[in-house]
Amino acid sequence: MTAETDVRSTENLPQQILDFLQESNEFNSIQLAQQWNLDHQKVIGAIKSLLANEGVLTTKDVTEKRLELTNEGVQFANEGSPEYLVFEFVGTDGAAQADIQKKPFGKIGMAKAMQFKWVSVDKGRVVRQATEVTDSTRKQLESLRIGSSDVSENEKKELKKRKLISEVNIKALVVSKGTSFTTSLAKQEADLTPEMIASGSWKDMQFKKYNFDSLGVVPSSGHLHPLMKVRSEFRQIFFSMGFSEMATNRYVESSFWNFDALFQPQQHPARDAHDTFFVSDPAISTKFPEDYLERVKTVHSKGGYGSAGYNYDWKIEEAQKNVLRTHTTAVSARQLYQLAQEGFRPSKLFSIDRVFRNETLDATHLAEFHQVEGVIAEKNLSLAHLIGIFTEFFKKLGITNLRFKPTYNPYTEPSMEIFAYHQGLTKWVEIGNSGMFRPEMLLPMGLPADVNVAGYGLSLERPTMIKYGINNIRDLFGSKIDLNVVYNNPICRLDK
Ligand SMILES: N[C@@H](Cc1ccccc1)C(=O)O
Known part of the structure; x- marks a missing residue:
């Protein structure tokens, strides 16, 4: 679980993407987001902003399947698997089965811990059968959460069966160089100013395209008229x-x-x-x-x-x-x-x-x-x-x-x-x-x-x-x- 992560700042992400593309010729947005440890949407946003410059990038829509932790999966990754919690609860002294059943992790935890032969029951008392155990369910979930590939297919199958992970379709972009690819983009002006008009300099300038999809600023609070x-x-x-x-x-x-x-x-x-x-x-x-x-x-x-x-x-x-x-x-x-x-x-x-x-x-x-x-x-x-x-x-x-x-x-x-x-x-x-x-x-x-x-x-x-x-x-x-x-x-x- 020691996959190298390259934590990028999102500052000037478009430029970083151009530089990366110069070297790599093609990339997949999900993989890049994982490699740079960034939110996928941030990468998509940067790619979209680059698309405003005609011909710089070529993109292809692809749908990628990805494994995501379910709510329960997230909970197990955070707190430990129920079987492990049971093992801990039983401790070296053992515990009454009735007390374990009362715990939120009790039911599933008991079943799994028995199956793994971590614990056994004798006349209503649960005792440890193993001296030491590894919470591999939790480890696998933690690995999958950060997109690591060190979880085997069989382990994934088991996690899916336990509804701790599920497969989701994510829309991604495969990005390659466009016909007029460059790593040095002309600065794009956001505003047309009176000075630009007076001097005529606007003729040589590049203007940012309007983004009609952008959401407005959320007002801090609304007001009702007294009437x-x-x-x-x-x-x-x-x-x-x-x-x-x-x-x-x-x-x-x-x-x-x-x-x-x-x-x-x-x-x-x-x-x-x-x-x-x-x-x-x-x-x-x-x-x-x-x-x-x-x-x-x-x-x-x-x-x-x-x-x-x-x-x-x-x-x-x-x-x-x-x-x-x-x-x-x-x-x-x-x-x-x-x-x-x-x-x-x-x-x-x-x-x-x-x-x-x-x-x-x-x-x-x-x-x-x-x-x-x-x-x-x-x-x-x-x-x-x-x-x-x-x-x-x-x-x-x-x-x-x-x-x-x-x-x-x-x-x-x-x-x-x-x-x-x-x-x-x-x-x-x-x-x-x-x-x-x-x-x-x-x-x-x-x-x-x-x-x-x-x-x-x-x-x-x-x-x-x-x-x-x-x-x-x-x-x-x-x-x-x-x-x-x-x-x-x-x-x-x-x-x-
Ligand atoms: N229409 C009356 C109010 C009213 C409504 C209904 C019954 C009687 C009186 C007004 O304008 O003042």
Whole structure:
């Protein structure tokens, strides 16, 4: 096991390879790696870098079989074979067979040590039969590990049978001199500099080829934007309460789903261009479920389902107008309609995504923000359940001091705003809006009359500002965001 090893430094490996090839005319990358005691991949890397110089090398792909130690083989090479460990354990005094069996090496070790006649058993006691033994299994494994050839074919066969080594195929290169072989390569420039361009010297220079296969530098750690961080917390809370996520993949929505389906009259001030962004291209949507559209039209203009309606002339043109969705309740409306079509089943749904409002921008208002929306559809559901859900939901967020205030939404009755006490600001702040969806909205969809649906909407930005002590919403969202907020906030760091 005293094979000569020539430990090369990997510095300037390409040059060393050229010099070696000058003498030897041809070599196999695996054999060279073994001879120089280098990682094979390093040698391959150096050869590949030389291939960037046309004609210097010729290479041929070959597949070589090589013996590698299995995990168990590595363990035996490091710690000794089980049979040897048994022999050692037995010692000159002998040992109880039961004690040996308890050892991790006991079972296999006993069998082998008996087979080799190193030990024998007499009435449950194991004694040495040989005075001195050599752990040749370990020696052979150690030899094979460093690629030495002093292990016989029979020994290899035995090691394979014991699953201590296995044959693996390794892709190697047979390298010979190319048509323009040289040992003195022109220096290759990595960068084209302004000076080279100005002097024209670039014309005589050789440039390094781009290596499109090289991997990028691994960043030391990643960062989550505070908003995304809080979003993932909200998602986890919803999941832990048994909610499933709704698909929110559209920002452009028809007025029909954003307003009409939600029993929001066409003259409602929220539909004004001062509050809503209308989309000019495509300006209208035309595909709606026909029967449902008729029922929505009727309930708005004439009433029905126990409601007097709004008693006005409902116009399809108004419903067709495309808008940037003003709330994620448009997503909920589509989903509830879908649920009615599929046949009602109790459901808890949520969505978190962007919404858009034509607001005057200030420290707490942006024209786009995120909404966190929850919907619960179930029989015999009341406002009391909704309050219960909030108490649980906000407890998970760390907010326990809640107050509720009656409010008005065209699509819910009763409706309530949710307030939380903000310690820092020493006041109650509104954190969301909610309610029980109206029959005028649910029944035209085809949901059964005894099904109640509770819903709520929160802003994602507000709780994030409260949690992270951010005073201006523009520090949190939009083009002016200071990345240092993200980098320096330890809560945003995603350690590896
Ligand atoms: N859509 C409401 C929130 C809400 C959702 C569901 C039911 C009731 C209210 C808003 O934007 O404020």
